[in-house]
Amino acid sequence: MLKLISYLLQQGIATNKNICPDLADGVRGLPMITDVPCSTGCTACVDVCPTDAISVFKIEESGHIKLDLGLCISCGYCVDACPTGTIANNPSTRVAVSRREDLVLTTSSQPSENQKLAASALVAAPDSLEKAHWFKRSVAARVVSTGCSACDMELGAAGNPIFDMERFGVHIVASPRFADALIVTGPISKGMQEALKSCYGAMASPRIVIALGTCAISGGVHRGGYASANGIEDLLPVNVYIPGCPPHPWSIIHGILVAMGKERLAPRPVARLDTVRIEK
Amino acid sequence: MKLERLEMPLDELHDKLARTLTKNSNKRLGLFTSIDGGQLVTLLLDPKDGTAELLISPLELERNKYRSLTPHLAQFHWFERALFDFFGIVPDGHPRFKHLLLHEEYEADFFPLRKIALPENFENVLPRRYEFLEVKGEGVYELPVGPIHAGVIEPGHFRFSCFGETIVNLEIRLGWVHRGVEKRLTEVPWQKAHFVAEAAASDTACANAFAHAIAIESILGVTVSERAQYLRSIALELERLAMHIIDVGGIGTDIGLLGISSAMGRLRGKALGLADLISGSRFLRGFISPGGVRPVSERNLSEIKAGVISLRKDLAPVIQILSENQMATERMKDIGKLSRSLAHEFGMVGILARACGIEYDSRLSFKQGKFPELAPSIVTELGGDILARTRVRIGEIATTLDTIEKLVDGCPHGEEKMVLPEKLPANATGLGIVEAFRGELIHLIFTDEAGNISRYSIKDPSFQNWTAISIAIRENLIADFPLCNKSMALSYSGNDL
Ligand code: SF4
Numbered sequence: 106m107l108k109l110i111s112y113l114l115q116q117g118i119a120t121n122k123n124i125c126p127d128l129a130d131g132v133r134g135l136p137m138i139t140d141v142p143c144s145t146g147c148t149a150c151v152d153v154c155p156t157d158a159i160s161v162f163k164i165e166e167s168g169h170i171k172l173d174l175g176l177c178i179s180c181g182y183c184v185d186a187c188p189t190g191t192i193a194n195n196p197s198t199r200v201a202v203s204r205r206e207d208l209v210l211t212t213s214s215q216p217s218e219n220q221k222l223a224a225s226a227l228v229a230a231p232d233s234l235e236k237a238h239w240f241k242r243s244v245a246a247r248v249v250s251t252g253c254s255a256c257d258m259e260l261g262a263a264g265n266p267i268f269d270m271e272r273f274g275v276h277i278v279a280s281p282r283f284a285d286a287l288i289v290t291g292p293i294s295k296g297m298q299e300a301l302k303s304c305y306g307a308m309a310s311p312r313i314v315i316a317l318g319t320c321a322i323s324g325g326v327h328r329g330g331y332a333s334a335n336g337i338e339d340l341l342p343v344n345v346y347i348p349g350c351p352p353h354p355w356s357i358i359h360g361i362l363v364a365m366g367k368e369r370l371a372p373r374p375v376a377r378l379d380t381v382r383i384e385k
Numbered sequence: 386m387k388l389e390r391l392e393m394p395l396d397e398l399h400d401k402l403a404r405t406l407t408k409n410s411n412k413r414l415g416l417f418t419s420i421d422g423g424q425l426v427t428l429l430l431d432p433k434d435g436t437a438e439l440l441i442s443p444l445e446l447e448r449n450k451y452r453s454l455t456p457h458l459a460q461f462h463w464f465e466r467a468l469f470d471f472f473g474i475v476p477d478g479h480p481r482f483k484h485l486l487l488h489e490e491y492e493a494d495f496f497p498l499r500k501i502a503l504p505e506n507f508e509n510v511l512p513r514r515y516e517f518l519e520v521k522g523e524g525v526y527e528l529p530v531g532p533i534h535a536g537v538i539e540p541g542h543f544r545f546s547c548f549g550e551t552i553v554n555l556e557i558r559l560g561w562v563h564r565g566v567e568k569r570l571t572e573v574p575w576q577k578a579h580f581v582a583e584a585a586a587s588d589t590a591c592a593n594a595f596a597h598a599i600a601i602e603s604i605l606g607v608t609v610s611e612r613a614q615y616l617r618s619i620a621l622e623l624e625r626l627a628m629h630i631i632d633v634g635g636i637g638t639d640i641g642l643l644g645i646s647s648a649m650g651r652l653r654g655k656a657l658g659l660a661d662l663i664s665g666s667r668f669l670r671g672f673i674s675p676g677g678v679r680p681v682s683e684r685n686l687s688e689i690k691a692g693v694i695s696l697r698k699d700l701a702p703v704i705q706i707l708s709e710n711q712m713a714t715e716r717m718k719d720i721g722k723l724s725r726s727l728a729h730e731f732g733m734v735g736i737l738a739r740a741c742g743i744e745y746d747s748r749l750s751f752k753q754g755k756f757p758e759l760a761p762s763i764v765t766e767l768g769g770d771i772l773a774r775t776r777v778r779i780g781e782i783a784t785t786l787d788t789i790e791k792l793v794d795g796c797p798h799g800e801e802k803m804v805l806p807e808k809l810p811a812n813a814t815g816l817g818i819v820e821a822f823r824g825e826l827i828h829l830i831f832t833d834e835a836g837n838i839s840r841y842s843i844k845d846p847s848f849q850n851w852t853a854i855s856i857a858i859r860e861n862l863i864a865d866f867p868l869c870n871k872s873m874a875l876s877y878s879g880n881d882l
């Protein structure tokens with residue numbers, strides 16, 4: 106035991122002081138849309154996307170794309186395929202949002218278009234984030250896993266000495282009874298729907314729900330199958346969405362900070378991820 | 386590996402299997418399923434000479450039944466239950482005939498992978514309601530755990546029947562994360578199927594993509610470049626490295642040596658960094674696909690080598706502290722014991738089989754990237770207990786580190802990815818076998834007349850191994866269950882698909 110303690114002391118502090126830094130060069134994050142216009146008639150990104158996250162539409166003869174990060178499994182194929190650089194790799198780990206529609210990026214110059222496109226995916230959030238200030242100092246989270254385990258492992262990693270999310274007051278707890286937040290991973294297929302709802306039902310208000318990973322948001326690659334693995338949309342109200350497959354531990358921490366109302370610690374890089382308008 | 390389909394009538398199948406899968410035989414059952422509900426498909430493997438045999442036994446349509454194989458060959462027990470779940474084929478005389486993966490939420494006559502119509506007189510013999518095995522007797526009580534677990538892990542249900550603190554019986558009910566992966570793999574265009582194959586169990590993403598790629602390439606009859614083969618093997622070993630490190634760390638958590646688990650968590654981070662270097666993804670997602678791999682720069686490869694060398698140095702003291710800790714050893718010794726004979730009978734694979742002396746590591750048997758040529762020698766133990774499993778894992782961390790170094794040194798220049806034909810050939814069969822960090826992983830693909838994938842079957846190593854926990858934990862204390870479970874480190878999603 107003494108050996109272990111002396112080893113740990115020798116290792117010093119592993120924790121990263123820089124909160125939610127950008128990904129290292131060459132590491133794949135989510136895609137983003139830049140202000141470089143799309144070339145008309147090109148469907149390269151649509152053709153390669155495994156989850157139909159991208160669609161192309163036209164406004165006055167110029168091509169535009171819509172990219173739903175809630176469907177994206179961050180495979181990076183569209184980034185590689187895009188000939189113009191309209192889609193690029195987003196190195197930011199600060200990708201969590203509190204409204205589903207904010208995950209939909211477009212090159213459209215018309216805001217109304219954005220809203221219309223996003224309307225179908227809009228989710229009402231009854232226990233709204235207004236209440237988040239309750240959890241500003243600390244939040245106890247219960248995790249329900251319904252997926253492939255990578256999201257869970259990254260959440261586990263967020264608690265390791267490198268990322269150390271406990272320093273932000275985040276605790277993972279073993280019972281819904283004393284949880285403030287419900288973190289859901291995986292596409293929630295038929296087998297887990299009842300269990301998830303009863304877990305939510307066992308939590309006291311105010312309570313918040315965090316959808317961790319693309320599966321939880323939309324079902325990802327499993328969407329539309331016979332097992333109804335379509336994500337959380339029709340099951341529970343959601344407060345924060347963390348896209349990615351799996352999201353980076355920093356993105357997970359970012360999402361929890363957003364849920365706690367502490368995103369000031371790691372603000373979103375607005376110009377990067379929000380809709381970028383095309384200068385004509 | 387190219388596979389010939391061999392037609393074999395049902396009665397012959399029984400005889401053949403009884404003759405082949407004996408106690409001392411080298412052959413093993415790889416997989417047992419159906420293509421569309423009209424036949425039984427048995428995949429037999431011969432690890433000794435690296436060959437495989439695929440037996441197709443047509444079923445009489447009006448009967449929809451066959452004599453169960455389980456009473457004589459225990460390893461069929463889950464395969465037959467899954468076969469009913471997916472195809473509605475009844476194994477007559479199965480001693481524990483119940484649903485395996487589909488729960489009450491599904492309609493009674495719903496068989497998702499069945500393509501031919503059910504016989505007119507089909508009578509569903511199995512209600513959806515699941516009944517657990519009941520242990521009766523004074524003082525015996527039941528302890529239900531799950532599907533949602535206390536920690537951050539995948540869901541499953543454990544039903545313990547206990548007498549005092551001793552576990553008399555453990556029944557495991559899975560299927561909670563059944564997402565319909567096999568069906569989905571037949572619905573997407575085959576060029577995009579590797580993304581779905583990876584998501585079958587993303588902690589095994591690389592091995593799944595690898596097995597998928599081998600299976601598709603065997604259908605197409607192509608061989609990828611030397612460089613791609615080296616890079617694939619490096620990626621597979623990086624996945625093993627990261628997962629073995631965290632699994633050894635997990636033993637620390639459950640024994641109460643939190644220093645070990647936090648040190649291992651940090652070192653796993655380093656291993657994931659190496660995965661990032663080769664693939665741009667901590668979980669090696671999207672790296673391997675049919676035809677090759679994503680490009681990797683020479684600089685990154687040499688950084689991987691440097692990383693491996695420093696990891697070896699960093700891991701040594703932590704592993705030594707764990708191995709020398711008397712308390713840890715006592716917590717693991719003789720607990721959760723699995724006998725060699727039962728492991729063999731149930732066709733168990735991977736670390737838990739090697740920990741009771743079964744010398745099977747598919748890297749040494751079946752072609753996968755640069756293996757068997759550059760495969761490390763096998764690590765085995767005889768104890769069959771938690772300690773033995775941990776020792777095998779620790780031994781494999783060492784051999785894996787060496788293997789990665791060797792592979793990086795030998796990796797030639799060249800193309801990373803080749804162009805593949807647009808279409809798969811009609812009525813073909815493809816097989817991919819990979820030694821994932823949990824053990825033998827199999828992908829088996831059938832195409833139809835149009836060259837589309839008509840059946841995609843995955844056999845995760847955990848599918849055979851789950852039964853090991855039920856066996857090993859009997860007569861043990863309930864407090865030892867978490868540690869025993871951790872030492873087996875099984876996959877829920879890979880099993881449930
Ligand atoms: S990165 Fe996302 S949007 Fe782009 S192709 Fe992959 S899944 Fe589709």
Ligand code: SF4
Binds near residue numbers: 251255290349351352
């Ligand atoms: S989002 Fe990706 S990593 Fe997370 S559960 Fe789904 S498939 Fe797995």
